[in-house]
Amino acid sequence: MYRYIISRILLVFPTLIGAAALVFLLMRLVPGDICLVRLGSGGTSFTQASLATCHAEIGIDRPWILQFLDFLWGLARLDFGKSMWSGKPVIVEIATRFPISLEVAVMATVIAVVIAIPLGTISALKQNTWVDLLVRTFSIAGLATPAFWLGIVSILIVLDVTQAVFGHPWMPPIDYVPLWQDPIRNLSIVMLPALTIGYRYAAVSMRMTRSAMLEVLREDYIRTARAKGLIRRLIINRHALKNALLPVVTVIGIEFAFLIGGLVVTEQVFNLNGIGRLMVLSVQNQDYTLTQALVMVVVTIAVLSNLVVDLLYAWLDPRIRLA
Amino acid sequence: MTIEIAPTSATVPVLVDERGRTPHGLWGVAATFFRRQPVGAIGLVLVLIFGLAGIFAEWVAPYNPTSNDFAAMTEAPSWAHWLGTDQLGRDLLSRILYGARTAFIVGMTSALVGGFSGLVIGVASAYFGGRLDLWLQRVLDIVMAFPLIIMALAVVSIFGTGIQNVIVAITIPLIPRCARIVRSSALAIREVPYVDAARALGYGHTRIIMRHMVPNVMGPFLVIITAFVGQAILAEAALSYLGLGVQEPVPAWGLMLQGGAEEYASTAPWIAIFPGLAIMLTVFGINLFGDALRDILDPKLRER
Numbered sequence: 001m002y003r004y005i006i007s008r009i010l011l012v013f014p015t016l017i018g019a020a021a022l023v024f025l026l027m028r029l030v031p032g033d034i035c036l037v038r039l040g041s042g043g044t045s046f047t048q049a050s051l052a053t054c055h056a057e058i059g060i061d062r063p064w065i066l067q068f069l070d071f072l073w074g075l076a077r078l079d080f081g082k083s084m085w086s087g088k089p090v091i092v093e094i095a096t097r098f099p100i101s102l103e104v105a106v107m108a109t110v111i112a113v114v115i116a117i118p119l120g121t122i123s124a125l126k127q128n129t130w131v132d133l134l135v136r137t138f139s140i141a142g143l144a145t146p147a148f149w150l151g152i153v154s155i156l157i158v159l160d161v162t163q164a165v166f167g168h169p170w171m172p173p174i175d176y177v178p179l180w181q182d183p184i185r186n187l188s189i190v191m192l193p194a195l196t197i198g199y200r201y202a203a204v205s206m207r208m209t210r211s212a213m214l215e216v217l218r219e220d221y222i223r224t225a226r227a228k229g230l231i232r233r234l235i236i237n238r239h240a241l242k243n244a245l246l247p248v249v250t251v252i253g254i255e256f257a258f259l260i261g262g263l264v265v266t267e268q269v270f271n272l273n274g275i276g277r278l279m280v281l282s283v284q285n286q287d288y289t290l291t292q293a294l295v296m297v298v299v300t301i302a303v304l305s306n307l308v309v310d311l312l313y314a315w316l317d318p319r320i321r322l323a
Numbered sequence: 324m325t326i327e328i329a330p331t332s333a334t335v336p337v338l339v340d341e342r343g344r345t346p347h348g349l350w351g352v353a354a355t356f357f358r359r360q361p362v363g364a365i366g367l368v369l370v371l372i373f374g375l376a377g378i379f380a381e382w383v384a385p386y387n388p389t390s391n392d393f394a395a396m397t398e399a400p401s402w403a404h405w406l407g408t409d410q411l412g413r414d415l416l417s418r419i420l421y422g423a424r425t426a427f428i429v430g431m432t433s434a435l436v437g438g439f440s441g442l443v444i445g446v447a448s449a450y451f452g453g454r455l456d457l458w459l460q461r462v463l464d465i466v467m468a469f470p471l472i473i474m475a476l477a478v479v480s481i482f483g484t485g486i487q488n489v490i491v492a493i494t495i496p497l498i499p500r501c502a503r504i505v506r507s508s509a510l511a512i513r514e515v516p517y518v519d520a521a522r523a524l525g526y527g528h529t530r531i532i533m534r535h536m537v538p539n540v541m542g543p544f545l546v547i548i549t550a551f552v553g554q555a556i557l558a559e560a561a562l563s564y565l566g567l568g569v570q571e572p573v574p575a576w577g578l579m580l581q582g583g584a585e586e587y588a589s590t591a592p593w594i595a596i597f598p599g600l601a602i603m604l605t606v607f608g609i610n611l612f613g614d615a616l617r618d619i620l621d622p623k624l625r626e627r
Contacts, residue, residue, distance in 0.1 A: 018465035023477070030481050140614070144606035146557055146577075148564050149599030152585060156596075159589050169589065261470035265561045269585070279473070280565050283480040291480050299468045306468075 001314070008310055012303055019299045020075060024068050027292050080293035085285045090293045094275060100176045101267070101274035103186075104193050105259050111198030112205050113252065119202075120209025120248075121241060127214065135206065142203025147262050151196045151269035158192070176273060193270045197262045201255055208251040212244040219243075246317055253309030257302030338619050356615075363615020369608025373601070377423035386414035388421040388574045397591040407593040409579070410586070415593065419601045421574040426605065429486065429559040429569075433493040434551035440494075441501025442544055446536050448502065449509035450528070460506075463499040471496045475558055479567045489568045493558045501547050508540045542620035549613035553606040560602050576602045 035054035055061045074080060080090035123135035155171070162170035172188050179186045216222065217240055225235045263276035271277075275294060282290035338355055339345055346355040357364040376383055385405075392412035400407040406415040448459045469477070471493075478492035512518065513536070521531050562568030563577030571578065579598040587594050 014461065015464055015468060018461065019468050022465060022469075026477055026481060140610050141603070141607055144553065144557075144610055145603050146560050146564075146599060148561060148577075149580060149595075149602065152580065152595045153599065155585075156589065156592055257468075258470045261472040264472055264476065265564065268565060279476060280567070283476050283567055286480065288480070291477065295469070295473055295477050298470060298473050302468045302470060 004314055005311060008307065008314075012307055015303050016300060017072065019303070020072055020296060021068065023292050023295050023299075024071055027288050028064070030288060075296060080296075081289045083282075083287055083290045085282070085287040085290065090290055093278060093290065094293065094297060097273055097275050097278050099178065100190070100272055101260070101263050101276060103179065104190055104197065104263060104266075104272070104274065105256065107190055107194035108198035108201055108259060108262075109252065109256060111194055112201035112255075115198070115202040116205035117209055117241075117245070117248065120206040121213055121236070121244075123206070123210045124213035124217065124244075125236070135210070139203040139206040142199050142206075145199070146265075147196050147200060148265045148269045150199065151193065151266055154192055154196060155269070172270070189272070193266050193272060196269075197259060197266050200262065201252075201259060204255055205248055205251050209244065209248050212247045213240060216240045216244040246313065249312055249316065250309050253305050253312070256305045257298075260298045260301060356619075360615035360618065363612050363618075366608040366611025366613075366615065369604055370612055373423045373605045373608070374427055376420045377425075377427045380417075380420045380424050384414075384417035384420045386417040388413060388417045389572045397587055397594070399591070400593055406597045407591070409594050410591070415579075415597055418574040418579060419576070419598060422576045422579065422598065422601065423605070425486070425569055425573060425575040426556045426559060426602070429490055429493065430552040430556040432490050433497060433555040433559075434548050436490075437494040437497030437555075438501050438544065438548040438551055440498045441503075441547075442505050442537070442540070444498065445502040445505030446509045446532055446540065449506045449513055450532055450536055452513075456506075459502075463502055466496070466499040467503070469496060471554065471558055472561060475562060476567065479562065484567055484570055486569050486573065489559055489562055492562070493555045497551050497555070501544070501551070504543055504547055505540050508543045509536055512536055512539045546613060546617045546620060549609060549616055553609040553613070556602065556606055556609075 035051055052061075078091055080094075082088065083090050083093050086093065119135050119138075123132045126132050159169045159171065162168070172192055173185060176189060177185050222235060222239055225239050230239075260276070263274060264279055265276070266272075267274045267276040268280060275297065279291070279294045279298075281287075282294060338352060338359070346352045356367075380388075390413065392408065392414075394412065395404070395408050396412040397410055398404055398408040398412075404414050404416065406419065408414055409418070444459060444463075448456045466474075474496040475489075475492040478495060479488060482488045482491065518531060518535055521535055559568055559575070560577030560580075563575045564581050566581060569575040569578055576598045580595060585595070
């Protein structure tokens with residue numbers, strides 16, 4: 001068990017270093033001189049000296065390998081440099097926006113789990129009935145609906161409904177307050193984006209729950225339990241669901257990382273000032289230091305959530321850690 | 324003496340009718356598919372409607388998708404404009420029909436290029452094994468750690484926007500996802516005795532790969548490619564919506580939802596609703612078709 005855990009944790013480092021190398025290489029593929037872009041975009045004229053200063057500042061005049069080691073060392077100390085756009089340290093830019101994105105992500109996960117596991121189970125138990133068909137259609141539609149469109153439509157619905165009920169349209173506020181300061185205001189900001197992202201997430205998990213459940217229900221030990229005369233609910237909760245949830249845990253974990261991708265678009269729709277929106281701004285502004293830092297943050301979250309999934313899996317399924 | 328080894332096995336795609344017969348000809352296959360997979364057939368019809376609309380947009384579209392008509396701005400759906408007009412007086416139906424072309428060009432190109440690159444990498448990795456496999460897997464692990472849209476954003480931030488760059492940006496993250504799945508199917512095939520037999524007969528790598536390995540991973544490969552088309556269309560829409568994908572004046576569904584759609588959402592909701600509906604129906608159709616395809620190609624799943 002410990003051997004497995006340690007080797008699995010150690011595997012994180014080569015992946016992260018590889019990802020850092022990839023990000024580093026990608027950002028060096030930018031055509032032209034970053035400093036020219038940076039100085040030119042201000043609309044002011046610049047001198048050869050300021051160009052050289054800029055080069056030295058970014059460290060672009062040094063050999064690639066040294067630049068990369070610097071980059072890695074910076075990552076290790078959470079020092080991502082300064083935003084080329086705002087001039088503030090990148091870590092500050094990210095840290096101020098991180099809580100809201102995290103809250104939306106966690107909430108979307110909760111919504112997804114609450115919707116997916118019961119619906120997926122019911123769908124499997126009632127296989128090939130109209131209930132099953134309905135749940136499956138709901139989940140395939142979830143995979144097909146663009147999150148940003150769902151966001152626009154849900155805002156539209158909220159506007160129309162509040163107009164009809166209260167007589168004046170209501171929009172969720174956009175200035176973020178932490179949950180513990182003003183829970184109602186906080187939830188009214190976060191709820192719609194979380195639902196929008198949660199739907200797709202739920203769709204994926206629902207399909208997984210259904211197919212895992214169907215597989216488990218065919219196992220011999222379920223038949224044994226049934227033959228023993230155990231009541232149906234006990235068989236489903238204790239025997240079937242417990243084992244069927246293994247692959248579901250995997251999907252939820254893997255999708256959590258990809259949720260951050262969904263945030264990029266959804267935060268734009270709802271005007272949320274999170275890291276997804278920051279990512280779009282950084283790409284629009286050609287702020288390479290910010291872009292590369294944000295990509296690294298997202299990749300790290302992805303790699304770590306994969307790690308958590310694997311460890312959880314080993315804990316839940318003895319066959320893996322003993323193999 | 325030469326011995327021909329039939330490059331077939333149980334995993335080769337099969338579509339059989341109720342009596343277990345394999346249909347012949349395009350119409351026969353289509354008829355059997357419609358009978359056996361009615362839901363998948365609905366999906367196929369949806370995809371065909373949008374696909375054909377994209378191909379024949381010039382003939383089907385009632386208006387020029389890029390010509391403004393300031394006398395008819397944000398008009399509600401009517402006989403003159405079936406789906407209404409946008410904030411510049413452009414006919415929404417025509418823009419959606421032309422948008423289908425953009426969506427399918429990006430979707431199909433990314434899925435095919437990404438899929439085939441993944442196929443080559445996946446099969447090679449499984450067939451040659453050893454150190455190559457190990458290194459390739461590590462590299463794929465790294466690329467897979469980037470969520471699709473994040474990788475696409477990073478690529479766009481470097482090469483810029485526009486339809487070609489969007490295709491590149493979406494293709495790159497698809498490659499490892501395909502390679503991974505193809506590799507796992509190919510690994511199983513490599514252990515099958517007829518591959519050993521082919522090797523013992525002294526056949527070259529190319530021949531074994533092309534005649535014995537590739538046909539046997541076609542099933543899962545086709546299923547992935549189908550799913551990729553849907554994912555790529557969604558990714559293109561997302562990028563265009565963010566203003567980092569296809570640029571005006573090219574009609575694209577995601578682009579149609581940008582800017583105007585939100586601003587006019589309460590007064591002219593059709594601007595926001597119809598392009599999104601087009602994306603949803605297309606991807607929905609692709610997913611339904613893909614599920615049916617998987618049921619046909621993977622007999623193990625047929626009971627589910």
